[in-house]
Amino acid sequence: MEQRGLGRLRLPGLLALLAALAALAAWSPRVSASRNLSLWPLPVTVRTTPRLLYLSPGNFFFGHSPTSKTGPSCAVLQEAFRRYYAYIFGTYKWHRGYNKIPSEMELQKLEVSVIMDPECDSFPSITSDESYNLLVQGPVATLTANRVWGVLRGLETFSQLIYQDSYGAFTANESNIVDSPRFPHRGILIDTSRHFLPVKTILKTLDAMAFNKFNVLHWHIVDDQSFPYQSITFPELSNKGSYSLSHVYTPNDVRTVIEYARFRGIRVLPEFDSPGHTASWGKGQKDILTPCYHASEPSGTFGPINPILNSTYSFLSKLFKEISTVFPDEFIHLGGDEVDFNCWESNPAVLNFMMNKGFDRNFKKLQSFYMQMVLDMISAMKKRSIIWQEVYDDEGKLIPGTVVQVWKMDNFYNELGNITAAGFPVIISAPWYLDTIHYGQDWRQYYSVEPLNFAGTPEQKQLVIGGEACIWGEYVDATNLTPRLWPRASAVGERLWSHQDVTDLEDAYRRLIRHRCRMVRRGIAAQPLFTGYCEHEGRM
């Protein structure tokens, strides 16, 4: 059970052993479930029996197994127990002991057992173990995992197993599920620069991500249009660069997002895209952008970050130092995409600098020079960098281990082959630009993408650490984010979590309809897949 792309062995733990013994199934997923089952994303193995168990809201508990390394002091789990109780039973008042369920048919408790150091107080990381084993039987079901992260994923699956029968009784089939993700990096990219997203919208998105077992919020926090990130070191960046003073993320907002995400096993990956896409940076930081020239005179407009000044790098070093502290994740996304060279070309000082450096007229070398400086900074801070594919394409000397994110749709499989052949880990976004909308069921095309469908050695395939569904913000804000993202992103969620062989569109359609209604019931305004209705859509 090698951890993808990171060249490290995941601790096998007891769970792997258990799973190997317990799962009678071969590697391919098995579902022997009733039509009421609507698991999304589909676990690795699902065994169910026709035997039904009933739950009574007044007589059901989550708890820690006596042998578990966790207990009531593990806040991540205590919070999760409360959350999933509400997801399963709703927020109605239930009378204790009102239901009379024969005890042999009653499911009274889900007992959680964490086998290794639970990591209750840690942040999730790319190497976090999310595998779990769920045994649903009366009277006590057991959920076993190496770490809390697996428990979180297993609780979601457990909640999806329970449905209300036609008399309203909470029901689950006796079942055994062994599960772990196919890719360790499963992200949603949000863009808070083109449009500001209120914190509550981001938190709602994190809820929906957890329902779909996503584990990375890629926060494209600033861009040309606005700089909503309130920096402690450089407060003028957002004072001047945000849309307004009510369109900023204060340090407290950022902490709220990170903590809310942590409780759902979700990493927050900050992106501070440069040297392009930085127009808003110039408003609050003097001399950071390249002055453009027209006919030997400064034209009054500005281009990408000015790569020839020492002040630029000392500014960036302080800014990224702050970012590396504020965001606990091991990775920082540095952007590096779509740099427009026109302004650099117009600027005599830039041209002079390039002559001195021997770059000739090759502006890609200037960009590489810049990126190298920033990449080195990040390394020195003991963080790792993620960059958009242009940085790799321009053949800068990338530090080994730098992750390349592929976003261009044209020939993206070729690009994956090239990048992995060069030995770099890669994240796929190209086929999953969800801001590009179409009439009809476009989720099917997202679903049908096979990330590893490129020519390459098994080692190369291992370098694909995952993918991201991107909902860029040009035409998206809090008014339409949720219905535009869900359930279309759910298709990507299953592609990144479930086994490669899970490709049956009709089966996916049946499950996704129910999964979408489940999201609606939990307060996520996921849009419909096609004609029909949800039982509990009144809340929308």
Add this chain to the structure above:
Amino acid sequence: MEQRGLGRLRLPGLLALLAALGVLVVQAALGRRRAQTPRISASRNQNLWPLPVTVRTTPRLLYLSPGNFFFGHSPTSKAGPSCRMNNNGLKICFNFSHTGIMPIFFGFDKWPLGSDNVPRKMELQKLEVSVIMDPECDSFPSITSDESYNLLVQEPVAKLTANRVWGVLRGKFFVVSLLFSSKEIFTANESNIVDSPRFPHRGILIDTSRHFLPIKTILKTLDAMAFNKFNVLHWHIVDDQSFPYQSITFPELSNKGSYSLSHVYTPNDVRTVIEYARFRGIRVLPEFDSPGHTASWGKGQKDVLTPCYHSREPSGTFGPINPILNSTYSFLSKLFKEISTVFPDKFIHLGGDEVDFHCWKSNPAVLHFMRNKGFGKKFEKLQSFYMQKVLDMISAMKKTSIVWQEVFDDEGKLTPGTVVQVWKKRNFHMKLRKITAAGFPVIISAPWYLDLISYGEDWTGYYLVEPLNFAGTPEQKQLVIGGEACIWGEYVDATNLTPRLWPRASAVGERLWSHQDVTDLEDAYRRLIRHRCRMVGRGIAAQPLLPGYCEHEGRM
């Protein structure tokens, strides 16, 4: 002042006279509006949507204090004294004037009375409403309702004059557009607006069969419609997928045909929608589409659908409504009788689109019937036969029918005055020419299928459509009574209706209200961005047009 397409003169009223004499405006009266080009004389009018016929503003700013601003009836208004004769009427007229308007003006915050220090000379203290003719306080709006108004904003008392309450409603929502607020100071430029709509039928089609829309979503849509001066809710209430309309006469239709018993519109729900719409000057036009698009009807009504055959045996599946049985027509007659009572509007939409002939072709009894009638193999004739029966029914109920374009295409003998709705995008201008040449009034939807989404700023495509851009006589052009933006429900429900509909439908709203010459995209951009933010501020989750922000978007 001829009313489009309906061959009747609108009463000119005193308003036209007033306007003609009127203060700053020398321009012609409302009647000759199509000869006028819109005038805007102030940059700050980038707030107005849809653009009125004439807007004159001066640079002079007036200040409003939420604690010292009132609405009232002018002493000469027909609305005040005449409504006093009738308590109920008074209430409604009062509500017409006031309901929901103050919060829309100033938001829901508590404002301290008299805490503002507004210079007396520059303060706007009151909007005085004057209705010149019988106000129609207790009536339902209709295709001939007069929506024109004259608005004079000056201190200390602004005046809104209209022939009927409908014009007051249009004008009232408009005053709000003139307001600017920043840092809790509300200002408006001194201005004079003379306004009336270009087309009398300006609709939004919603589809509650493919997905049920909760009442509160429909009411929200009516709010947004009022903000965009739409005046028709075309309610495509039933279709193949479900029958949510709860009929009093045939309760089994929704008992069996709805998605579930919580996915129905009770008579009370329907009344709520109609009354909420009336208060906003919006007509509710019900569509009961037949003979196709009726699969859900068959669940609760035996024998209403045609049984399909497969190799001489009934296949167990059903097709369109069965046009050969007397029982069909007696059922329809009772159903439409109910509908004509429940929905007060003069029009009923009968559908008639996309009828699939395969099932009729397979059915021996249908073939036999056609032979007897001498229809040969022409199933269009059978469809015409059916539609004619239903059209006659509606005529007998003193209502006017609207049909989708196929009914005209299939050359049924349409009752004169029947309105044809054009929905097929291909060559739709050609189709408009043909239908109007045949003398039928027409509603345009073809270019405005808003359920067909695409990346980017597709509203510009909707905006640039010119409805009258077809070869035809002025009389033909007069037969174009308006248009509708359609948001079909295959992929739309309460989760995404509002952001998908607004502000894209706003583009259609301006096209149908404002003067033909209002086509400047850059100007429309500027105004629509502000208008969209205004909608957001009023709780309508209208999606963004392009990168940017709204001051008051926190409520979303």
